[in-house]
Amino acid sequence: xxxxxxxxxxxxxxxxxxxxxxxxxxxxxxxxxxxxxxxxxxxxxxxxxxxxxxxxxxxxxxxxxxxxxxxxxxxxxxxxxxxxxxxxxxxxxxxxxxxxxxxxxxxxxxxxxxxxxxxxxxxxx
Amino acid sequence: xxxxxxxxxxxxxxxxxxxxxxxxxxxxxxxxxxxxxxxxxxxxxxxxxxxxxxxxxxxxxxxxxxxxxxxxxxxxxxxxxxxxxxxxxxxxxxxxxxxxxxxxxxxxxxxxxxxxxxxxxxxxxxxxxxxxxxxxxxxxxxxxxxxxxxxxxxxxxxxxxxxxxxxxxxxxxxxxxxxxxxxxxxxxxxxxxxxxxxxxxxxxxxxxxxxxxxxxxxxxxxxxxxxxxxxxxxxxxxxxxxxxxxxxxxxxxxxxxxxxxxxxxxxxxxxxxxxxxxxxxxxxxxxxxxxxxxxxxxxxxxxxxxxxxxxxxxxxxxxxxxxxxxxxxxxxxxxxxxxxxxxxxxxxxxxxxxxxxxxxxxxxxxxxxxxxxxxxxxxxxxxxxxxxxxxxxxxxxxxxxxxx
Numbered sequence: 001x002x003x004x005x006x007x008x009x010x011x012x013x014x015x016x017x018x019x020x021x022x023x024x025x026x027x028x029x030x031x032x033x034x035x036x037x038x039x040x041x042x043x044x045x046x047x048x049x050x051x052x053x054x055x056x057x058x059x060x061x062x063x064x065x066x067x068x069x070x071x072x073x074x075x076x077x078x079x080x081x082x083x084x085x086x087x088x089x090x091x092x093x094x095x096x097x098x099x100x101x102x103x104x105x106x107x108x109x110x111x112x113x114x115x116x117x118x119x120x121x122x123x124x125x
Numbered sequence: 126x127x128x129x130x131x132x133x134x135x136x137x138x139x140x141x142x143x144x145x146x147x148x149x150x151x152x153x154x155x156x157x158x159x160x161x162x163x164x165x166x167x168x169x170x171x172x173x174x175x176x177x178x179x180x181x182x183x184x185x186x187x188x189x190x191x192x193x194x195x196x197x198x199x200x201x202x203x204x205x206x207x208x209x210x211x212x213x214x215x216x217x218x219x220x221x222x223x224x225x226x227x228x229x230x231x232x233x234x235x236x237x238x239x240x241x242x243x244x245x246x247x248x249x250x251x252x253x254x255x256x257x258x259x260x261x262x263x264x265x266x267x268x269x270x271x272x273x274x275x276x277x278x279x280x281x282x283x284x285x286x287x288x289x290x291x292x293x294x295x296x297x298x299x300x301x302x303x304x305x306x307x308x309x310x311x312x313x314x315x316x317x318x319x320x321x322x323x324x325x326x327x328x329x330x331x332x333x334x335x336x337x338x339x340x341x342x343x344x345x346x347x348x349x350x351x352x353x354x355x356x357x358x359x360x361x362x363x364x365x366x367x368x369x370x371x372x373x374x375x376x377x378x379x380x381x382x383x384x385x386x387x388x389x390x391x392x393x394x395x396x397x398x399x400x401x402x403x404x405x406x407x408x409x410x411x412x413x414x415x416x417x418x419x420x421x422x423x424x425x426x427x428x429x430x431x432x433x434x435x436x437x438x439x440x441x442x443x444x445x446x447x448x449x450x451x452x453x454x455x456x457x458x459x460x461x462x463x464x465x466x467x468x469x470x471x472x473x474x475x476x477x478x479x480x481x482x483x484x485x486x487x488x489x490x491x492x493x494x495x496x497x498x499x500x501x502x503x504x505x506x507x508x509x510x511x512x513x514x515x516x517x518x519x520x521x522x523x524x525x526x527x528x529x
Contacts, residue, residue, distance in 0.1 A: 016167075021499075083327075090321075092431045092445070105430050110168035110452065111151050112428040117294070 002121050004047060005029045007037030008052040008083075013108070017050065020110050021117065033035035034058035038066055046078055047121045053084040053095065060084075061098040068099035079120040099100060119123060140184070144205040146175040147348055147424045150452055158205075161265050163346050164448075171345040171449050173353055174205050174390065187398045187441045191363065195219045197253055197356045203392065204257060207354050211264040213289045215246035215257045218356055222364045222514070227342055227482040228495065232502050236512040238370070240357065242483060247284050247308060249277035249488070250354065254381055257353030258342050259285035268292060271339035273326035275378065275440045276305035277519055283312035283340060294339055296326035301440060304523040322435055323378075324445050344379035345448040350383045357387025361514065371511035374497055376490035377409040377464075377516055378444040379456035380453040387428035387456045405514075407451065410436030410490075410497040416451055416466035418444050421465070427451055438469050438527040439489035441518065463506065467496040473528070475499075476521060489524055491517030 004026050008014045018028045028042055031037035034055045041049065049067065053060035060082060068076050081102045082095035092103040102116055117123075147156040151170025153213050156162055164171055181202055193199035197218030198209075201214065206212060221241045223413040229237035255278065255358035262270055269292040269380065272282045286293035293314035297305065298321060309316050319326045327343055334341040345352065362369060369390060375383050377455050393399050415435035429450040435443050447453060476492035494515040501507045506526055 010520065020168075085332075091328075093433055096433070105328070105431070105446075107164060107169040109170055109448075109451070111170060111426070115427055 001027045002047045002124055003029055004048045004050060004117065004121070005031065005037065005040055005044070005046045006050040007034065007055065007060070008050070009033060009054075009056050010052070013052070013106070016110070017108065017113065020114060023092045024114065026117070026121070034060070034063040037063055041067060041075055041078075042072055048073070048117060049078055051080050051082050051100065053082055053091065061074070061075050061094055064095070064098035064100050075100045081113075081116060081120075141201055141209050142205060142207045143177040143181045143202050144174055144255050145177040146208065147172050147501065149173075157507070161267065161340070162348060163341065169286050171351075171452065172348040174348055174471050176203060176392065178392060179233060182396050187363075187396070189366070197256060197353060200356050200359055203359070204356075205349055206260045206264055208264060211260050211261045213256055213263065215252065215256065215284060215288060217245050217252040217353070219360060220244040222361065223252070223483075223485070224480075225483050225515070228478070231235045231482075233238055233509050234502070234509055234513060236505070237498075237514045238513065239483075239485065239491075240361065241517050242357070243488065243517055243520035245281045245424070247277065248523055249281065250357070250382060250516070250518045251281035252275040252284075253353035254278070254350030255281040255285045255342070255353070258282075258347060258349040259289050259291060261349040262291060262340060262342075263289045267340045269294070269339050270342050271296070271330050271334050272342045273291070273297070273323055273330040274301070274305070275443055276301045277338040277441060277523070278344075279314070279316070280308040280312070281306045283309040283314035286314065287312040294330075294332040294333070296333075296449070298322055298326060298440075298443075302526055304525075322443055322445060324431075333479070341508070342453075344381055351381050351388065354385030354391075355380045357382060357516075358386035359393065361386070362399060365512070367471070367514050369399065369403065370405050370514045372408060372507060373511045373516070374408040374410060374494040374501075374513065376442060376493050377411055377453065377492070378441045378447070379406075380409070380418070380447045380449050382516065383407060383409060383456060384449055384452050386459070395492045400528045404460055407456055407460040408497060408501065409457055409462070409464040410491065410493045411464065411466045412439050412442045413466045413468045414442050415445060417444075418450065418457075419464040419466045421450065421454055422457055427454060429454070435455075437442075439472055439493055440524075441455050441490040442493065463501070465497045465500060467493050467500070471496040479517075480521070485517065486521035487517040488519030488521055489527055491515070491519060492521075
């Protein structure tokens with residue numbers, strides 16, 4: 001089973017993305033804020049992280065930085081796809097500098113998301 | 126005067142529009158045509174209008190359409206507005222297809238043309254898309270519209286919204302050409318200048334739309350702008366006596382025109398209106414400082430990566446990632462076309478060359494197509510006898526600040 005961690009506080013986005021990924025055979029772990037996301041990433045075996053940038057506690061950039069400097073074996077190299085509500089100035093640059101691998105802005109084109117996820121973690125189906 | 130549906134020859138069956146379905150370009154789901162839509166709520170891909178082409182074929186004589194009053198709305202059966210009272214008309218459409226004899230001769234090309242979209246109201250091709258979108262917005266009862274823009278789309282939206290008595294709010298980068306800022310304000314729109322790119326403007330407009338209920342007319346985030354743009358494809362076919370050119374060279378920011386023309390060619394083929402069904406090779410032209418489609422095309426990718434630190438004097442090409450990137454890339458590949466980027470100095474040189482040799486003062490985006498053509502001739506990607514159409518998307522006079 002391939003585990004994808006989605007760190008996102010918006011329930012609509014969470015539902016939409018979870019539905020799509022689950023239908024392709026991935027197992028989706030959820031976190032509603034940055035600290036919860038870091039905690040799940042430490043605790044579980046995660047293959048890919050989808051990271052919303054606008055989170056209610058620490059922002060996604062900080063989450064990415066902390067993930068990249070973690071001591072947990074392998075976690076620092078788990079691919080991160082950053083997702084922002086709006087492509088505001090420098091968001092893409094900041095996300096990549098913080099250690100994310102790919103940047104996407106909402107609305108998330110589901111076909112693109114699926115293609116990008118598959119690019120990192122092959123679909124179990 | 127608004128051109129009304131007429132019955133010249135067999136041009137009219139009495140039906141204003143054969144708009145029958147609204148289809149998601151990603152997952153294929155269908156949506157109600159009489160409701161307000163943005164993009165697909167399920168897969169978040171652009172929605173495309175579908176027509177009852179079988180009945181258009183039965184009831185409309187393509188050759189009789191020439192006799193209708195000039196302008197985009199003479200193709201109203203193939204546009205989405207169902208009541209002619211909602212046509213918002215400022216003279217858009219029926220732009221000239223001019224030959225370029227001196228430049229053609231210099232490059233050894235025998236059939237070189239430019240579709241000069243600067244003849245549209247507000248001086249750019251954006252008038253076509255916004256005429257369709259604002260007309261449909263009026264039909265759907267929308268009272269306030271918002272748009273993020275690199276410039277010309279804002280001016281066009283402001284003009285059509287003014288005529289439709291719809292409130293307009295525009296977000297544009299603060300370094301947008303002054304002509305675009307002033308034309309928008311003159312037309313009564315509220316203009317917000319943003320410290321950033323069109324993607325930043327899109328972000329802010331998106332938030333405002335959500336918070337205050339403005340209808341967002343961003344490229345491909347509503348289904349109707351592309352319908353206005355597609356008429357460029359119909360006009361090309363009609364002007365070339367119902368044939369298509371071999372190559373179309375098109376400056377690509379959001380890509381509505383490219384997607385729209387390809388849609389027109391598909392519809393024309395389904396209607397049986399073409400003498401040759403060979404589609405043109407589509408060439409997407411971008412700037413070296415913002416070339417997400419070129420990169421994705423060369424890498425064989427299905428989607429574009431967001432282009433970092435986008436910069437070019439051709440403001441219409443400063444689009445770090447189009448919402449319709451998948452469609453654009455699919456069309457380039459299907460058409461056996463290509464994506465190519467050009468430098469800002471070369472764009473400025475081409476702008477002067479087109480002015481000096483052909484008497485046309487193109488927008489930088491339009492001039493970029495000549496630079497791309499020169500490269501393609503050099504690479505022998507184009508044969509001397511092929512029929513080639515460049516697109517000048519706007520009036521050079523609107524970009525005086527960029528002339529250095």
